[in-house]
Structure formats: C-alpha cells, structure tokens
Amino acid sequence: MTGTADSDRDVTATPPAQRGGSTGGPAGDDSPAVATPDPAAGAGTTPGAAGSPVKTVVHVVRHGEVHNPEGVLYGRMPGYHLSELGLEMAEVVGRHLAGRDVAHVVSSPLERAQETAQPLAAPHDLTVATDRRLIEAANVFEGKTFGVGDGAMSRPGNWKHLYNPFRPSWGEPYLDQVVRMRGALESARDAARGREAVCVSHQLPIWLLRSHVERRRLWHDPRKRQCTLASLTSFTFLGDEIVSVGYTEPAIELVPVHLRAGGARGSGA
Template sequence: MSEQSPGTESVDRDEQLTVVHVVRHGEVHNPDGVLYGRRPGYHLSDLGRQMADRVADHLGKRDITHVVASPLERAQETAAPIAKAHGLDLATDARLIEAANVFEGKTFGVGDGALRKPDNWKHLTNPFKPSWGEPYVDQVVRMMGAIDAARDAARGHEAVCVSHQLPIWILRSFVERRRLWHDPRKRQCTLASLTSFTYRGDTIVSVGYSEPARDLVPAHLLAGAKPVKGKPGQSKAFGA
C-alpha cells in the first residue's frame, strides 16, 4: 500500500458527500386546534404514526448512520421508527425544537377569541421579525448548528433530523437565499415531508424536497392548500 501524501485526507474530506434529511413530524392528536408550540403532552395521532412508519420505510434502504430529533414528543415519535429501522440509537438536539411563540396554548384560527382580545394585538405589529415569537434569525442560527452537527456525525453517509414546520422552512429559505419573512400558506413543508440538504465537505451544494406520506396528508394541510372552512387547527403563521 502506498503511503498517503500529506494533505490527501483533508482534500478527500472536502469532497465527501453527506446528506442531511430534515423531516417534519407527522400529524398530531389535537382535536381542539390548540397552538401547542413547545408545550409537552402533544403526541402523534394514529394517522401521524402511519406517516412516521411511511417515512421510515421510505428511508429504509438509505445509508442512514445518525438519527436525531427535537425533544418534543411528536418529533421523537416520528424519529423512533426511522432509528429502529437502521438499528440506531435516537439522539436529541434541543436546537431542532419548535419556534417559541407567545400564543402557545391558545386557539388562533380566523374568528376565534385570540384575535378579538386587544391585549394580543401588540404581538402582531411586526411580521418581519416576527413580533409574536422567536426571531427568524435566531431560528436560522440554531437550525444551521443542528444540521451541521448532524453532518459531522454522519460524514460521508446520511443523517435524519426531525423538527417542525416553521424552523425547517426558515432554514431552507436561508440556505436558498430567500427572505425569511413569508406567506405561511405557501410553505413547502407538509407533514412528514423531507427537506434534504446535500453537503460537499462542509458546504451545502443542493436542497431537495419530497413527500413520502403525501397520500396520508389531509388535503387542506398539503403545501400550498387553501384553508378549508370548518377545519379546526392552529394558524400556520405560528408554526406546527
């Protein structure tokens, strides 16, 4: 075997491809349409568990060597079958958590009590930051840190990070050099979807998106769908 010349190892590392799949959790049991945010106690519904199993099947033959999730139950429960399918321990990274929000615990659909209370209006003054929750820039910093850490843990292979709609969309918007403030109805981040970041070395070179559980997602919750009257649920402006 020939002796490796100095610097070869670092060059190889710079050219190594690593894929980090950032998965949004499956459907949550939330019959009252509460904006649950970071609150504990919100678990996947039966349909959500089917979605999680579908994602695990979809990724079953991929070269997954690291699975990590937000500490919230819905993310942990989505990640568990993926980790199990690959014989991996499930790691937790608090940086993958849902965005903080002043409206947690409230219902926030059109015409309900939250918008009618003047005390809440002060939180709606700046959609660019946004004024109702965790700054978009802060979400970028923590999410980039989380996926970079996952890349390092699975370098040369693939990793899975399970997170939440708003932080995932903000992360993708940053990577694709779009403005961070946006129309929440146009987020391309459906339940149990994959937003996949391919790294060459330490640099993201491409972003992909797929919906392996699309047929299980209620039509009004698909990316870009118009709101349906009478459908309970939290406003997508505030994460999910």
C-alpha cells in the first residue's frame, strides 16, 4: 500500500537482505518489508574516525504525471511531457529535498524525467546531468494502449509476446534493467560521496532495482509495485555497501487515488 495521509512520512525503510535471507517478506512475496526509521535521516554527515566508511544517500525519483490523454503506453517515445499536475508534483519533491545536502542530480534522457529533475536541482544550484542507464524499459507494446486489466492479454495478436513473463518476453529483460540501474546508482554515489544524490527514472526500472537490492524475485505483479508518481526510493550507502533502503511519497496528496496503490494501471511509466 503506497498511500498515506502524511505526504512527507517515510512509508518503508528496510536494510538490504543479508546472506541466506530476505527482508522483503516471505519467500516469493512481492510485498515490502516492515517499516523502520528513515535511513536518509542525517545523510550527508562527515565521516568519523580516519578510515571509517562515509555515508552517501542516493534518492531514485520516479517522474511526475505525464500528459497522455490517449492513454498510450509511451515507453521511450519522445514528446511526452509532464502535465500541469506533474509539474506541481516535481515542485513538491524539489521543496522536499531543498534542505538536504544534494550534490548531484542526474536524469533519464526522456522529457518527463528531465522536467521532473529541474526543480530538484534548482534549490542546490546544480545542473541536471543525463544518464541513459536511467531510461524507461523497452517494450514491444510502445505506442499502443496496453495496460493491466484492460483485456490486452486476451487478444490473440498479443500472445506471441506474452509467452514468458519471467524474462519478460514483451520487453527489455528484467536482469538487463537491474544491471544498468545498479551502474547508474553507483555512479551517482561516486559523484556525491559523503553527501546526497538524486536520480530521476521510471517506475519499472526503479522497482526492479529495489527488488534486486532487497533480494526479491524480479518477476512480479505490476499492480504491487511500491513506486508511486514522484516518489523517492532512497538507498543509503556506507562506503560502497548499501545498508538500507527507504521509500517516501512527498507528493502523495497530488497523486490520483487510483494510482496510489502501485501506479501500474494504464500507461503510467
């Protein structure tokens, strides 16, 4: 469940799974782990004694709402910009992060992500960098209307793309997305050592990155993704090691109610 009445409340904060176990719930369960205190609190503090690992936080932000009246699965298509509400969401996230020690902001090359990143960088006088590894997942249904629960899976013409949900057969392999997102995450960490960084990306790649870190299976029900529009999935590092993962929804009051429980309906990406 992603919705919350408190727009700045930390919904979950979990340590990454240890060897031989998982914090992501029972084996095979896609539900998030039990909440613990915000891992990003106090981020950006200076290292302690010589040789002690430095704390760095990387917030991976999903872009705001997109203007898409036709309900197209836009994927990597150019020309899809934030709606007025999406721009407002980005401003809220910018204010949420304004008091943080942000030293680096980087975005997917797609317009909706770039437009979300600008208000996040502005309070810190930063220029938005671009990392193609943060881009949306490739999908054979790009440009079409195809969503969970809209009957598209029952159309015979689509069956040739739906034979293997574990890969998945209709788009960029889940593992490929994890590899590129992990690379982008670590590059952002290196650019902001001892401080905080922000990466703006897209729902599926963000969720797969989190699932990988928390050692959950990558195959999942899209309706159960905890990655609402304009949400932050925050990875806290000590040195090069991820020690906790947090999730916050600073713009939740602006998110349409039907998109709060996963945001996977229709064409949202």
